[in-house]
Amino acid sequence: MTATYQFAGITDAQKLGAYYVQDAARLMNRLSYSYYRLMRIGAGQLPARVNWHFKAGVARHLYEDSQARAELADRVAELRAPQAKQQPKAPDPWLEVLFDELLMARSDYELYAGIYEVIRPELKRIVDLYMERTQPLVDYPTVRVLKRVRLDLEEQISWGQSIAPVLQEDAAYFRSRPETGIAADDADSAAPFVAHLRELLAKIGGLDGAAMAEVGDVPDRRRSTAAFEVVKKAVRDPRMGGETLGRTGVANPPEDPVLAPVVKNARTRQEELGAAELCAATLYLQDNMPWSFYADMARHCWDEMRHTLFGQAVLDSAGYDWFSMPQFKGDYDPHMKKPVASAYVWLSIGIEGSAMKKDAMPKESRDLRALADKTGDPFVTFFAQCVDYDWADEVTHHQYGRKWAEDLIGDYHTSEMIAHHEMKLNLIRMAEDTYTYWADKPDSHNKQLHLREWASYHTPEMLAFLAANG
Numbered sequence: 001m002t003a004t005y006q007f008a009g010i011t012d013a014q015k016l017g018a019y020y021v022q023d024a025a026r027l028m029n030r031l032s033y034s035y036y037r038l039m040r041i042g043a044g045q046l047p048a049r050v051n052w053h054f055k056a057g058v059a060r061h062l063y064e065d066s067q068a069r070a071e072l073a074d075r076v077a078e079l080r081a082p083q084a085k086q087q088p089k090a091p092d093p094w095l096e097v098l099f100d101e102l103l104m105a106r107s108d109y110e111l112y113a114g115i116y117e118v119i120r121p122e123l124k125r126i127v128d129l130y131m132e133r134t135q136p137l138v139d140y141p142t143v144r145v146l147k148r149v150r151l152d153l154e155e156q157i158s159w160g161q162s163i164a165p166v167l168q169e170d171a172a173y174f175r176s177r178p179e180t181g182i183a184a185d186d187a188d189s190a191a192p193f194v195a196h197l198r199e200l201l202a203k204i205g206g207l208d209g210a211a212m213a214e215v216g217d218v219p220d221r222r223r224s225t226a227a228f229e230v231v232k233k234a235v236r237d238p239r240m241g242g243e244t245l246g247r248t249g250v251a252n253p254p255e256d257p258v259l260a261p262v263v264k265n266a267r268t269r270q271e272e273l274g275a276a277e278l279c280a281a282t283l284y285l286q287d288n289m290p291w292s293f294y295a296d297m298a299r300h301c302w303d304e305m306r307h308t309l310f311g312q313a314v315l316d317s318a319g320y321d322w323f324s325m326p327q328f329k330g331d332y333d334p335h336m337k338k339p340v341a342s343a344y345v346w347l348s349i350g351i352e353g354s355a356m357k358k359d360a361m362p363k364e365s366r367d368l369r370a371l372a373d374k375t376g377d378p379f380v381t382f383f384a385q386c387v388d389y390d391w392a393d394e395v396t397h398h399q400y401g402r403k404w405a406e407d408l409i410g411d412y413h414t415s416e417m418i419a420h421h422e423m424k425l426n427l428i429r430m431a432e433d434t435y436t437y438w439a440d441k442p443d444s445h446n447k448q449l450h451l452r453e454w455a456s457y458h459t460p461e462m463l464a465f466l467a468a469n470g
């Protein structure tokens with residue numbers, strides 16, 4: 001044993017490690033590929049998943065997976081395998097089939113069990129084993145990456161354990177209501193799917209490929225003989241208050257005219273889930289882009305999910321009911337009828353570009369801050385902080401649009417034209433559904449607030465434009 005102060009605090013600096021560079025590169029490449037696949041599976045599945053909290057966790061973790069993939073691939077490239085930074089290829093057909101099968105999970109519970117009971121614990125096992133066996137001084141850069149990866153895995157697995165009983169309860173609920181059309185699994189009905197994933201892993205001795213499959217043995221595809229399809233309509237929990245392309249506010253709006261627009265805008269944040277799902281669909285569906293595009297999409301997806309959660313957190317903190325209200329899907333469903341490239345430029349260049357204008361987010365943020373300072377109301381203060389950070393995120397998102405528009409569409413000018421055309425259509429759709437929703441509601445300050453905002457898009461000319469352009 002060496003003293004703690006020696007070797008820069010690296011303990012066991014003189015021990016013999018188990019891996020030469022080639023071994024380390026091989027193992028880290030398998031981890032990197034696994035994270036790449038997990039990121040894509042989360043993205044492809046996100047719009048189809050049902051449980052509100054499960055969706056949120058999937059979005060966070062697909063971002064963390066993209067980060068892990070990036071750091072691991074960089075490390076592999078340093079280990080005399082520079083090709084690792086490119087689009088990953090499956091290092092082993094068994095791994096490819098394993099993740100192809102996981103992608104085909106048909107319910108929240110199957111996806112949960114595959115990711116949080118099979119894959120992540122297996123990743124944790126490999127990381128723990130590697131950390132124990134590698135030479136900590138010579139292989140310090142790998143250890144550094146894996147420390148962070150391990151921390152994320154611990155949190156992810158423990159979150160999985162906490163949501164499992166919730167998903168089991170959901171399964172019981174949806175089974176008793178087949179009219180909802182929600183595919184539901186619990187631990188029993190998901191067992192064959194989980195067992196198949198475990199069998200595939202067992203054949204190669206784990207994700208690290210510690211054993212060779214027997215000669216002539218080939219991985220068994222069961223569900224992944226058909227192509228996976230990203231849903232064209234985002235799924236919302238049927239226990240919520242239905243679906244809409246309009247703005248419906250909260251069930252218990254405040255009478256106070258100063259507070260009412262703040263609550264209305266907080267609700268709009270809670271409705272950004274569709275934007276997160278659109279980024280996820282773009283990540284999954286847009287082929288042949290450089291790795292950094294997918295990393296940006298993963299971040300963009302998680303940011304929009306965070307904004308959604310900002311809205312939830314703020315509304316919940318003051319007891320405003322959003323869950324029983326119609327859920328907004330205007331950021332997803334209408335755009336999935338078109339190529340995702342045009343949907344993504346609509347979001348990043350149209351919506352997020354407009355949000356950068358002086359009278360948009362910068363003003364909203366400044367006004368909220370002033371109101372928070374004046375009133376000291378914790379609800380307003382919390383929301384003012386959310387919007388301030390939201391604005392910072394939007395700057396980054398608009399930069400993604402500027403960065404990728406040419407690759408996606410061909411040239412920036414055409415992207416802008418598509419973005420503005422789609423934005424106009426979307427605003428008219430929103431106005432139409434907003435007016436429809438409020439039509440039979442008794443007159444109130446809140447109703448007028450909503451209708452006033454959309455009046456300029458609810459004219460005969462605008463509706464005719466929508467009818468002609470779809």
Ligand SMILES: [Fe+2]
Nearest residue numbers: 272303304307
């Ligand atoms: Fe956002």
Ligand SMILES: [Fe+2]
Nearest residue numbers: 352393394397
């Ligand atoms: Fe955004």
